Amino acid sequence: MAKTGVIYGINGPVVSLQGDPGFQMNEMVYVGRENLVGEVIGLTSEKTTIQVYEETSGLKPGEIVIGTGSPVSVTLAPGILNNIFDGIQRPLTEIAKGSGYYISRGISVNSLDTDKKWDTHLTVKKGERLMPGAIIAEVQETRAIVHKVMAPPDTEGYVLDVVSDGLYTIEEPLLTLQLMDGTERKLTMTQKWPIRIPRPAAKRFPAVKPLITGQRILDTMFPLAKGGTAAIPGGFGTGKTMTQHQVAKWADADVIIYIGCGERGNEMTQVLEEFSKLIDPKSGNPLMDRTTLIANTSNMPVAAREASLYSGLTLAEYYRDMGYHVAIMADSTSRWAEALRELSGRLEEMPAEEGFPAYLASRLSAFYERAGMMQNLNGTEGSVTIIGAVSPQGGDFSEPVTQNTKRFVRCFWGLDKSLSYARHFPAIHWLTSYSEYINDLAPWYMDHVDKKxxxxxxxxxxxxxxxxxxxxxxxxxxxxxxxxxxxxxxxxxxxxxxxxxxxxxxxxxxxxxxxxxxxxxxxxxxxxxxxxxxxxxxxxxxxxxxxxxxxxxxxxxxxxxxxxxxxxxxxxxxxxxxxxxxxxxxxx
Structure with a gap:
């Protein structure tokens, strides 16, 4: 029986319930008659606080909130690539079919297509012992990427029964597993994973290989390692988004996750239109075959903006677990920090510098810390590289988001207004930028390019x-x-x-x-x-x-x-x- 609570206060996207209905922290809930998606962010014996990922106008006290019993999660299965989602992994193409050009509230669609049948090749046999994260099947998700279906990281046991190769949907069982405690469990292609919890890995490696982008000022002067972190700060019109576009198009990453977090809608439209026309230079296939877009534009609710970064990060970690090198373009982390500031203000928390919450630094570090070159649970190696754009107001690099980001990234590509006005692109200034990866990557450059x-x-x-x-x-x-x-x-x-x-x-x-x-x-x-x-x-x-x-x-x-x-x-x-x-x- 689902637990329920009653609304008694509404403050923008923040909704309060009286008493303790028995919800858990970070649990996903459905709010009001229209079943708006929300997340529990505060619990005391007198009051439960929920942030709602949709517009709350028209919601009123007395309406019911229903708990789901599980945290806000993303669905992981074939069908993620060549797709565009909102901040909580709802596919925008499916939403458009149901509600037209504007997202109607409370709309409920499956994150991934549950009817499409995928040509599945099983890689495990009956009687085999299955370890956590082991690859159980392979599916040609797009022309560029083979999707490796994995056992969930918390699952270990012996294969009792396995289906033959063929066409299956993401919800049909592929094998039956006898777990170590003797119970049986059927595994499908689908996993659910909470967006705020990093996916486990066996080992983290130091940075030794560069992410080659084809951009001279990046590759030669200020290189970024695979599994590294970089920030692109710059004022309005200096070329943050275009620099990320260039890296997304040409970098030697296997998968690109592009998160438009609080950016203008026309910029996301440009990404969509450009990327769908581009041909991947490595494979000759369309670039969208290895790209996922998460669009959370500036006119969408702020709470979902805060979640969109974590959704994209979890998708990236999932492809890393398959052994791929993934690059995340987060555009921009300043808009994400502004969403944190707005929610923090509505929660009446004590503001720190420039009104940002006191936990801004810890949230930024938790985001960038999820990058890295890893040995996965199944023995493969993969990486998540994070490139975050920062939009300081008035181009002032001394503001809190830029300064705190500087503490947690090892590569800083500072854009300069005077260079962009002089039509010098990319407008990355060689005197304000730096890369701490140069010494780590020097042996690679000497071995693979030239000793000098x-x-x-x-x-x-x-x-x-x-x-x-x-x-x-x-x-x-x-x-x-x-x-x-x-x-x-x-x-x-x-x-x-x-x-x-x-x-x-x-x-x-x-x-x-x-x-x-x-x-x-x-x-x-x-x-x-x-x-x-x-x-x-x-x-x-x-x-x-x-x-x-x-x-x-x-x-x-x-x-x-x-x-x-x-x-x-x-x-x-x-x-x-x-x-x-x-x-x-x-x-x-």
């Missing part, structure tokens, strides 16, 4: 830092008074900024650049610097060097050298030598 990769990267950063300090002098007294060796630093820094860090998302070769080409570009730029410095040290003025068009030629390498023709870089080395010889002859 990290050394060259550090030299480029040194030149950019030098330029920054020289620009202070230039602003005061102009560039003409600088000695020629410092003028050369400014010229090479410009080549690095425009020719290497700036990238064109609409150019077929420049939108995604392999690591080999990134390394060769660094080699050419540094070779030009070396040759030019020799000329300057021999007394050649910088004005003579600039008469040649070599600097512009090196800047345009990113367009002129196709990604599949790295041998062309030798020609540019020869061009630099010819430039060196010409200047020497002219001034002999």
């Amino acid at each position: 990769f990290v050394h060259n990267r550090n030299r480029l950063m040194a030149i950019l830092n030098q330029e920054s300090s020289l620009m202070e002098i230039v602003k005061l007294i102009g560039a003409d008074v600088l000695p020629d060796d410092q003028k050369l630093v400014l010229e090479i820094a410009k080549v690095i900024r425009v020719g290497f860090l700036q990238q064109n998302a609409f150019h077929k070769d420049d939108t995604c650049v392999p690591l080999e080409k990134q390394f060769k570009m660094m080699e050419v730029i540094l070779y030009l610097y070396k040759r030019s410095r020799t000329l300057i040290s021999m007394g050649m003025p910088m004005s003579v060097l600039k008469e040649e068009d070599i600097f512009d030629k090196i800047i345009s390498i990113k367009y002129d050298v196709p990604n599949d023709k790295p041998q062309m870089f030798q020609e540019y080395m020869k061009l630099i030598d010819e430039f060196y010889n010409r200047v020497m002859e002219r001034n002999a």
